[in-house]
Amino acid sequence: MQKQRRASIPLITASFFLFLILLLVTRAEPACFPLALIPILLAAVLLGVQGGIASSLVAMVLVSLVITREQGLPWPSRYIPHLIMGFLVYISLGLFAGLWTTTERRRAEAERRRQELAETLGEVSAVLSSSLELKEVLDLILEQLGKVVDYDSACIMLLFDGVLKVVAGRGFPDIERTLQLSFPLEKDALGRHIFETKRPLILPDAQKDERYLGAGGTDYVRAWMGIPLIAKGEVIGLLTIDNKEPNVYSEQTAEMAQTIANQAAIAIENARLYEDMRERAENLSALYEISKEINTSLELERILNVICEEAKKATGAILADVALVDFEEWVWEMKAIRGYAEEWKGRKVSLDEGIHGRVARTGEPALIPDVSQAEDYIAGASQVRSELAVPIVQDDRVVGVINLEHTKLNAFDEEDLRFVQALAEQAAIAIGKAELYQAERKRREMAEALREATMALSSTLDRNQILGRILEQLKKVVDYDSASLQLLVGDRLVIIAGRGFPDIEKVKGLSFPLSGDNPNRHVIETRQPLILADAPRAYSAFREEPHAHIRSWLGVPLMFKDKVVGMITLDKTIPGYYTEEDARLVMAFANQAAIAIENARLYEEVAGEKRKFESAALSMAEGLIILDERGNIVFANPQARTLLALGEGRLEGRSFFEACTHADLIALVGKALTKGESIQEEVTLPGRPLRDLSVGITPVLDEGGAILWYVAVFHDITRLKELDRMKSEFISLVSHELRTPLASIMGYTEMLLTEEPGPLTPVQREFLEISYQSSERLLHIVEELLDVSRIETGRIKLKLERLRMEELVADIVEAMRPAAESKGLSLSLEVRGPIPPLEGDKARLEQVMNNLLSNAIKFTPEGGEVRVRLASRDDHIEVAVADTGIGIAPEEMPCLFGKFFRATSAVERKIGGTGLGLFITKSIV
Structure with a gap:
């Protein structure tokens, strides 16, 4: 502008003098000289426009002097009237021209500023639309704002659940601290006013405004302006502008700032929408990847570590852990950690303590912007400021907690909460599968351990070996420091075996009555396992030797056929060691142990009975063979070997049908095994001399009626048969010899009764009738004896x-x-x-x-x-x-x-x- 003004003055002056010279050369009449006013007016106006009123006045004086001089008038009389007239005219014209030019200049300046604002807004719009990253957008807003509004510091605050949080700032001494600030809207008078009016608010001097001072404003700020960020008709946040000088901001400034703020609100909403969409997409992708990862594994530890790592990565947390909950023990325990000291892993904490405990008890997530305000917070690391904890729920039951912590205030938001909740749902499914798998694997392992233990116990029937193996195999099922096996003898328990004691000989053989207050009595009477988490506290006996080292104790009854025969005790020097699952496993083992002990006892009894039986069988005169259901020889005494001519080789385990060579005996045994019934028959064995045997075969049944074996007794009746034949021959002979005289006696008696020889007296007749009847009976006996003889000799026709x-x-x-x-x-x-x-x-x-x-x-x-x-x-x-x-x-x-x-x-x-x-x-x- 100054250059244009300086270039115009010589041009106007030259034009003026050229016009004046033209009038003088042409010798124009003085009356024509006023025509010089035309260029003078033009010059004045032009100079007024370009140089202002002062330049116009100078031009007017110069022109007046020239005109009066040319008219030839004396100086005073010539110049003064013209000067006065020129001044009046020129002053009026100059004032008019000056006012006009000032207005025009202001209009031009306003137009220029409008053009600049339009250009700036265009640039702002272009710049803000160049990025959808929220952080970049926020920084660009503050950068572009500085081109339109002068400020020393400015910040953007967005509304989150009734709280204004600083999300971007410029010009502040400690920007990190500023970005952690948040203000509840209901307690912020300035912010609440802007939200309610939806209009900018200007404080000419903030230090004189109670609202600003009451909100804890900084002391260096003088001029302050708050601009609402409005999107879709709703205020989503504030743009605050600070200046160290008072009375800097005007309505015009506020209007320009509001225009920028409107563009900024749209950009922020777009960026937030984009960020939400991207975050959702990332979360969904992350959840998908996590789901794939955790569902391809059935190892619980690996699953928990993946969940912990992904939760930390997705939320930007500094610390992360996954804890499992045990309501029976009333504890939570960190199973996977990130960022914590290693000693935190595996530490058990009461459910009454910590954010973990609160979330586990209530089943509700905890989003804590400032942990210093949480009374139940347990510090896992220094400088933690915020925390997010979400329950892992299976079938309406909390099984774990995903916990995240950060060193910044308000580090976690609702989006983080939703993501971690979705992750917790995936975790619940994966943990459930892993727990089922682990439980099944543990059941298989325990079943295998029990099977091996059972096999080990059943591999021998020797009582001493059984007792040693019981405690040896028990340690493979449930660990212990020391253990004892006690049998019930009358009303006392006797320790018959032990393991892990310093001097087992001092313990073995100890007996104690089932009286008084002791855990053994409780186990025997209730027939149920008993767990002592702190044995010395529960029973005074554990405070004295030889039990003083015991802290955890487990007692399990030995049951056989619903009868208590003893008990097993296990103990550890660690308190709270044994669980209900341990009790169930030991109970299952104890059942097998009881069977093994009873089998050993029965074996000893059977062995004793067998010795007695063998002694009796060896000394008996009859032959004895015991056969199984297939006809294999289980036992044969020497008499049977001799009677049946079975040879000198080993008979036990051989088939009777192979060992025996007598067809009649083989047929008889086969008949007995086929029918499964007792058989008693006589068999004649060929040879010289012939041998007659009485054979009795009887099946021996178990309680269910199943055949265990057959007992065959072979009695040599050769001599008896010979005597029987001799008897039969004697009877036959006697019968024949008696029959002839008996027939004669009966004939004569019958003749006498007919009185042919002579009459009979009554007494004689009575005697003869008695004699005849007796003869008839004797004849009947003789006939029966003869019939028996005929039957035995096969002579009945x-x-x-x-x-x-x-x-x-x-x-x-x-x-x-x-x-x-x-x-x-x-x-x-x-x-x-x-x-x-x-x-x-x-x-x-x-x-x-x-x-x-x-x-x-x-x-x-x-x-x-x-x-x-x-x-x-x-x-x-x-x-x-x-x-x-x-x-x-x-x-x-x-x-x-x-x-x-x-x-x-x-x-x-x-x-x-x-x-x-x-x-x-x-x-x-």
Whole structure:
């Protein structure tokens, strides 16, 4: 502007003098001289515009002097009127021109500023739209603001859940501290005013404003201006501008700042939306990657470490940990850590303590902007300012906590909370799978350990070895420092084995009564495991030797068939060592141990019984062989080896069917094994001389009725058979020899009774009748003895003929009726259906029926009943005789059809008989 003004003055002056010279040269009339006013006015106006009123006045004086001089007037009279007139005219014109030019200059300046503002806003808009990174956008806003509004310091505050947080700043002495500042909106009068009015607020001198001072404003700030950041009609934050000089900012400044703020609000919203979208995308991507990572592993430690690392990385935390919760022990324990000292890992803390404990108890996340305000905060590292803790929930049950900490205030926001909650959901699933896998693996390991322990225990039946192996194998299942095995003997417990004690011999054999207040009594009486987390505190016995070293104690009962036979104790020098899971495992082991101990005891008993049995078996005269269900020889005494000629080799384990060479014996044993029933038969072994054996084979059953083995007893009856043959021959001989004279006696007696030789007196007749009846009985006995002889020698011959059984039985019943009636018995015959004819020996059938009926009548008391039933059954005819007689004992039933057998009841009642009738009857049938 100054250069243009200086260039215009010579040009205007030159133009003026050229016009004046033109008037003088042409000798114009004085009246024409006023025409010089035209260029003068133009010059004045132009100079007024370019140089202002002062320049115009100078030009007017010069022109007036020239005009008066040319008119030839004397100086005073010539110049003064013209000067006065010129001054008046020129002053008026100059003032007008000056006012006009000032207005024009201001208008031009305003236009220039508008153009500059428009250009700046265009630049601001372009610059702000050049980035979607929120931090860059915030820095650009403050940078561009400085081109329009002069400031010493400025900051941007955004609203988060009712709190204004400083997110960007310039010109502050400690920018890091400034960026940590936050102000609750309800307590910030200046901010609340701007939010409510949605208009800028100017403080000409902030130090004189109570609202500013009440908010803790800095003392160097004088002029202050707050501009609302408005997006979609809502205030999202503030732009504050500070100056060290008072009265710097005006409404015009505020208007320009508001224009910038409007652009800034849009840019901030766009950047936040972009950042939210990017963060969501990153979070989703991170969650996907984390999900892949943790779901491809079933190792709990690896999963927890991945969760811890990813949570720390995603949120920018300085410290991170994943803790698991145990409500039974009422503790939380860090299982994975990042940034903490190593001693924190594995440390157990009560659920009543720490942010972890609060989150675990309540199941609610904790977003803590300032940990100094949290009473339950436990310092994991120095200078921690903020914390975020989120529960890991499975089936409405808190199983863990993801915890993050930072050295900055308000380091975590709602977005971090949402991300960690989503991560916790993934973690819950992965932890659940890992825990199931670990539990299953542990079950398999424990099952394998129990299996190995069981195999080790069952590999021997020696009691001393069993006792040693029980405690040895127990340590593989549940660890201990020392352990004891105690058996219940009467009302006392006796320590029969121990391990881990300084001097086991001092402990072994100790016994103590089940009385008083002691944990062993509790275990025996309740039949349940007992865990002592702090044994000395629970029982005074653990405060004295030899138990003073014990802190944790576990007692488990030994149960066999629902009966307590003893107990196992385990102990550790560490308090709180044993868990319910340990108790369950030891209980399972104890069940196997009890079985092993009982088996060893039974084995000792069986071994003792076996020794007794073998001693008896070796000394017995009979041969004895024990066979299993397949016919393999389990035991054979020397007598059996000799009787059956089994040779000198080892018999145990060999098949009887291979060891024995006698076909009849092999068939008999095979029959017994096939039927699974007792068999008693006689077998004749070939050779010189012949050997007769009585063979009895009996199955031995267990409690369930299953066959354990077969006992075969071989009795050499060769001598008895020889004596029996001799007896039979003697009986046959005697019977024949008796029959002839007996027939003669009966013949003469019968003749005398006919009185052919002469008359008889009554007494003589009575004696002869008695003699005849006795002869008949004796003849009947002789006939029975002869029948027995014929049966045993196989000399009975049957004369078969066609018979009507109904008539035969009816005749015999009628023949026996007088004998029955003489005893006051009721004798009846029942014929069921038509009875077909059959072929049989009439005499032998009559003998059978007579034997059965006479037997029934003989053994039925007076007033009793004898019933005969005849019926046709398929292809045979059945005759049954039933009576109400004295009966026979069950134990005598197997002997009923034996030779010379007479029931005890018959002997006691002195009922006569030879005991051959039923034997002959069965033999005939």
